[in-house]
Amino acid sequence: MSEAVIKYLHDNRDTLLDKLKDFLAIQSISTSQEHQSDVRKAGEFVADYLTEIGFANVQIEETGGHPLVYAEWLEHEQAPTGLFYGHYDVQPAEPLELWNSDPFQASIREGRLYARGASDDKGQVLMHLAVFEAYMKTEGQLPVNMKVCIEGEEEIGSANLLPYLEANREAYQADFAVISDSGMVSAGQPTMLYGLKGFTGLEVTLHGPNRDVHSGLYGGAVKNPAAALSQLLAKMKNEHEQVTVPGFYDDCEELADHERKLMNAAPSEDYAASLGVVETVPEAGYTVNEHLMARPTLEVNGMYSGYQGEGIKTIIPSEATAKLTCRLVPGQDPQTIQDAIVSFIEEETPKGVRAEIKRESLSAKAYKVDPDLPLIQKAATSLTDAFGKETVFVRLGGSIPVVEWIDSLWTMPVILLGFGTPDDNLHAPNESLLLDHFDKGMRVLADFYKKCAQ
Amino acid sequence: MSEAVIKYLHDNRDTLLDKLKDFLAIQSISTSQEHQSDVRKAGEFVADYLTEIGFANVQIEETGGHPLVYAEWLEHEQAPTGLFYGHYDVQPAEPLELWNSDPFQASIREGRLYARGASDDKGQVLMHLAVFEAYMKTEGQLPVNMKVCIEGEEEIGSANLLPYLEANREAYQADFAVISDSGMVSAGQPTMLYGLKGFTGLEVTLHGPNRDVHSGLYGGAVKNPAAALSQLLAKMKNEHEQVTVPGFYDDCEELADHERKLMNAAPSEDYAASLGVVETVPEAGYTVNEHLMARPTLEVNGMYSGYQGEGIKTIIPSEATAKLTCRLVPGQDPQTIQDAIVSFIEEETPKGVRAEIKRESLSAKAYKVDPDLPLIQKAATSLTDAFGKETVFVRLGGSIPVVEWIDSLWTMPVILLGFGTPDDNLHAPNESLLLDHFDKGMRVLADFYKKCAQ
Numbered sequence: 091m092s093e094a095v096i097k098y099l100h101d102n103r104d105t106l107l108d109k110l111k112d113f114l115a116i117q118s119i120s121t122s123q124e125h126q127s128d129v130r131k132a133g134e135f136v137a138d139y140l141t142e143i144g145f146a147n148v149q150i151e152e153t154g155g156h157p158l159v160y161a162e163w164l165e166h167e168q169a170p171t172g173l174f175y176g177h178y179d180v181q182p183a184e185p186l187e188l189w190n191s192d193p194f195q196a197s198i199r200e201g202r203l204y205a206r207g208a209s210d211d212k213g214q215v216l217m218h219l220a221v222f223e224a225y226m227k228t229e230g231q232l233p234v235n236m237k238v239c240i241e242g243e244e245e246i247g248s249a250n251l252l253p254y255l256e257a258n259r260e261a262y263q264a265d266f267a268v269i270s271d272s273g274m275v276s277a278g279q280p281t282m283l284y285g286l287k288g289f290t291g292l293e294v295t296l297h298g299p300n301r302d303v304h305s306g307l308y309g310g311a312v313k314n315p316a317a318a319l320s321q322l323l324a325k326m327k328n329e330h331e332q333v334t335v336p337g338f339y340d341d342c343e344e345l346a347d348h349e350r351k352l353m354n355a356a357p358s359e360d361y362a363a364s365l366g367v368v369e370t371v372p373e374a375g376y377t378v379n380e381h382l383m384a385r386p387t388l389e390v391n392g393m394y395s396g397y398q399g400e401g402i403k404t405i406i407p408s409e410a411t412a413k414l415t416c417r418l419v420p421g422q423d424p425q426t427i428q429d430a431i432v433s434f435i436e437e438e439t440p441k442g443v444r445a446e447i448k449r450e451s452l453s454a455k456a457y458k459v460d461p462d463l464p465l466i467q468k469a470a471t472s473l474t475d476a477f478g479k480e481t482v483f484v485r486l487g488g489s490i491p492v493v494e495w496i497d498s499l500w501t502m503p504v505i506l507l508g509f510g511t512p513d514d515n516l517h518a519p520n521e522s523l524l525l526d527h528f529d530k531g532m533r534v535l536a537d538f539y540k541k542c543a544q
Numbered sequence: 545m546s547e548a549v550i551k552y553l554h555d556n557r558d559t560l561l562d563k564l565k566d567f568l569a570i571q572s573i574s575t576s577q578e579h580q581s582d583v584r585k586a587g588e589f590v591a592d593y594l595t596e597i598g599f600a601n602v603q604i605e606e607t608g609g610h611p612l613v614y615a616e617w618l619e620h621e622q623a624p625t626g627l628f629y630g631h632y633d634v635q636p637a638e639p640l641e642l643w644n645s646d647p648f649q650a651s652i653r654e655g656r657l658y659a660r661g662a663s664d665d666k667g668q669v670l671m672h673l674a675v676f677e678a679y680m681k682t683e684g685q686l687p688v689n690m691k692v693c694i695e696g697e698e699e700i701g702s703a704n705l706l707p708y709l710e711a712n713r714e715a716y717q718a719d720f721a722v723i724s725d726s727g728m729v730s731a732g733q734p735t736m737l738y739g740l741k742g743f744t745g746l747e748v749t750l751h752g753p754n755r756d757v758h759s760g761l762y763g764g765a766v767k768n769p770a771a772a773l774s775q776l777l778a779k780m781k782n783e784h785e786q787v788t789v790p791g792f793y794d795d796c797e798e799l800a801d802h803e804r805k806l807m808n809a810a811p812s813e814d815y816a817a818s819l820g821v822v823e824t825v826p827e828a829g830y831t832v833n834e835h836l837m838a839r840p841t842l843e844v845n846g847m848y849s850g851y852q853g854e855g856i857k858t859i860i861p862s863e864a865t866a867k868l869t870c871r872l873v874p875g876q877d878p879q880t881i882q883d884a885i886v887s888f889i890e891e892e893t894p895k896g897v898r899a900e901i902k903r904e905s906l907s908a909k910a911y912k913v914d915p916d917l918p919l920i921q922k923a924a925t926s927l928t929d930a931f932g933k934e935t936v937f938v939r940l941g942g943s944i945p946v947v948e949w950i951d952s953l954w955t956m957p958v959i960l961l962g963f964g965t966p967d968d969n970l971h972a973p974n975e976s977l978l979l980d981h982f983d984k985g986m987r988v989l990a991d992f993y994k995k996c997a998q
Contacts, residue, residue, distance in 0.1 A: 367766050393849045
């Protein structure tokens with residue numbers, strides 16, 4: 091690691107924080123009609139900064155939605171090329187009354203910087219740009235070639251990103267990608283995230299009588315759709331928390347002993363303290379960490395039927411609905427799993443009701459990179475060195491669609507270097523970034539980019 | 545049957561209909577604060593009419609809520625004494641825009657009289673009073689001694705009736721009771737209703753994490769309360785539609801062959817035509833009619849958990865709730881059954897969630913009168929004669945609490961002579977009374993009261 095770079099980041103810390111505060115002050119709420127021009131303004135802020143740093147070919151690319159910023163620095167003839175992805179749009183700040191300070195006037199309290207976007211993702215984007223700046227100012231070059239892609243639609247589903255990347259496949263070709271849009275398992279615990287789950291879902295409605303009917307006059311003749319739905323859902327999992335939909339586990343990648351060790355070495359959340367849940371329920375044969383990180387799940391996200399008001403209403407409901415989503419692991423194909431659940435529902439719907447299924451069109455495959463890959467090991471070493479603590483290796487039950495897109499378009503490894511913490515209040519009031527992670531994270535990035543060149 | 549009485553009813557039909565229209569014009573909506581004085585006005589209307597007919601001791605009794613009208617005619621020394629119960633309050637008329645005519649200005653179309661309360665219960669109350677009037681005008685006396693109890697709180701649960709009856713047990717002592725607050729299985733089909741189901745219920749909420757959590761980050765560790773609720777509910781019934789709660793059927797009165805014959809002789813509804821339900825699901829070993837009329841049921845009336853909006857929200861819900869009610873048959877004690885379900889829930893709640901139970905305080909025992917009882921047979925003969933068709937004997941899955949109260953306070957048989965039809969739109973817009981049933985019903989009552997004297 092270049093001492094000069096570290097010194098530059100240290101000496102310029104206040105300027106960098108001010109830069110970040112300016113970035114955070116732009117209300118780039120991508121979902122808001124009212125803030126359309128602010129979103130573009132944040133894109134322009136990023137483009138200007140990249141130009142200032144010394145990037146070439148800085149472009150504000152039109153996508154049909156909010157623009158995306160492209161830039162490149164490709165001066166090395168031999169070095170590998172990295173692709174950095176981030177996003178400059180943010181979630182709405184509402185409910186405003188729950189913020190302790192103005193969400194768009196960043197404020198520092200007890201070691202945290204509070205603002206909408208502080209952690210997700212403006213703060214983490216700025217850490218990369220600051221490291222690029224430091225290298226250019228001190229060494230006159232970046233350690234590796236870099237392409238930068240910073241979009242403005244992540245918080246609204248990145249609807250225009252995949253078609254754009256497909257159309258610009260050549261331009262974005264690189265040797266590896268880096269994304270900092272995630273977090274560590276806890277404050278101060280360096281974390282190497284090397285896998286994400288995929289995703290599929292559907293909604294099922296069981297139709298019974300064509301209107302709610304009197305439970306006294308029809309109970310015993312007409313099948314109760316709420317009871318039928320319970321029976322159907324209950325059949326989808328057994329008492330060992332195993333999904334009983336035929337074929338569900340068929341294509342799951344086996345969990346290697348080596349990975350099991352990594353997962354079980356990661357700290358476990360105290361669910362009783364954080365959620366009031368005394369008993370955990372992992373799939374039989376797996377620990378909680380293993381299930382969370384590397385086993386597929388099928389969850390009921392919502393369920394409703396009949397009367398929900400105070401007291402009683404003695405009806406047999408006309409229908410009952412459940413919203414289901416699965417988290418998938420490497421090997422599982424979202425379409426195949428969705429098909430399997432649809433077949434199961436068609437097969438197992440109790441008699442007397444009729445099933446209507448709405449397939450969810452959003453889906454994602456799981457992503458996993460080999461934890462022994464040299465680049466991953468380099469990132470882990472940078473993390474361990476900067477935080478002074480052994481890095482844990484984890485996979486995450488969540489899904490980040492762009493990771494799968496990059497993986498499938500170019501099959502380059504995606505290095506997920508997230509510096510958030512579980513207390514960052516992403517998407518919620520009082521979002522913040524731990525300043526210690528801001529500082530150490532930049533050291534990690536400076537070191538990692540340097541190592542990438544070796 | 546007295547020919548003079550029949551002639552009187554026939555000759556005075558228009559006057560009686562006008563009387564009914566006046567009664568229906570009073571907006572005696574018991575649930576409405578705004579119509580408090582209208583409710584009393586309807587009580588006074590009833591009291592005035594009873595006085596006019598020649599009843600003695602006509603009282604408007606204060607109950608703490610809406611008043612109740614008592615009257616008596618006890619001139620016979622030897623004849624039995626009947627107790628007639630009815631109610632003069634009505635449901636709200638909303639939504640008003642769905643009515644084809646003013647709900648409080650009765651209007652006749654295609655053989656039906658349309659107005660709120662036409663069938664439930666002002667129309668049927670007036671039929672009794674008209675028959676009493678006819679007897680007094682033609683024979684100068686009623687065929688039997690009569691006590692009359694017409695309340696104003698039936699549509700809000702008769703909360704003050706039971707304490708009032710308990711406090712006035714002596715005054716209401718009689719040999720039999722007659723109630724016309726129900727209906728026939730279809731228009732023109734004379735129906736002897738000789739049993740009602742009882743009722744108990746509860747609400748169960750399964751609590752998981754203390755807030756909705758991310759299904760990716762917690763799926764596999766934390767039990768899903770919606771899935772847990774499905775599993776719990778699914779265990780309460782088997783695939784033969786038998787309730788599997790231990791003890792549920794223990795005290796059920798056996799269904800005699802004789803009764804089975806009666807029930808199966810009653811016409812069955814065409815559920816495909818009326819409700820779009822192709823397949824019926826009676827309990828194994830019983831026909832649909834038998835299950836509807838004489839087997840207990842356990843129904844989910846409402847169920848809710850998590851996200852109910854458009855699209856997906858990938859959460860594990862914090863909790864899941866189901867509202868359950870049972871319809872009970874003779875022999876079953878509501879408290880015992882509620883206890884059995886509570887024990888079942890406590891026993892069978894899946895691990896990882898905590899059950900919270902709200903017991904429903906309303907309950908009722910089932911009511912049944914021996915179909916071979918002479919008074920029942922007399923009523924059936926009156927029905928058959930007036931309608932020109934063999935009377936069917938049915939029991940009903942619904943509950944009428946006052947029937948059980950009368951039965952348990954005095955153990956007198958309650959003769960349920962209802963003249964409504966399934967198309968009367970009770971509690972709904974365009975409530976109506978079939979005028980053919982109004983006319984024939986009065987003949988039935990005239991004949992039945994006469995037969996009671998014999």
